[in-house]
Amino acid sequence: MTADLAEKTDRYGLLLGEALEAATVAPPAETPMADAAAECYEMAESYFEDGRHFREQDDLVNALASFSYGHAWLDAGARIGLFDVPSEGHLFTV
Template identity: 70%
Template sequence: MPAELEEKTDRYESLLAEALETAEIAPPEGTPLHEVAADYEEMAASYLEDGRHFRADGDLVNALASFSYGHGWMDAGARLGVFEVPTDGHLFTV
């Protein structure tokens, strides 16, 4: 089980980092939806940072949870249309 947990943690960290790099805020600056997108992006980035902290402490369970939650914020934003994202591939469920 520990090898599976490490592999999943690696995969979700990469997935979240790539999602943050790929997604672009769609609504124009100064609009309420732009603020929503910025909040989603900030939450996801915070979860990425938290997950990396947990990983450094050897806590893979909480690292995986953080990376998963962070990706959930990005995926929800993509589904709401506040991020421009690729529609093919493995990053988003749009």
């Protein structure tokens, strides 16, 4: 079971890293929506860093949770139009 959790944690960490690279802010700069996008992106980055820290500590449960939460911030932001993201592929559900 630990091997499965480690594989899943690493896979989700890579997924979030790729998603962070692929997402760009969609609303025009200096608008409230651009500010909201920046805040969502910052949350995703923070969860990514937390996940990396937990993974380095072999805390797989908290690492996986952090990576999952981080991706959820990006995915939700993409669904409501805060981010331009690829419509094809495995990174987003939009």
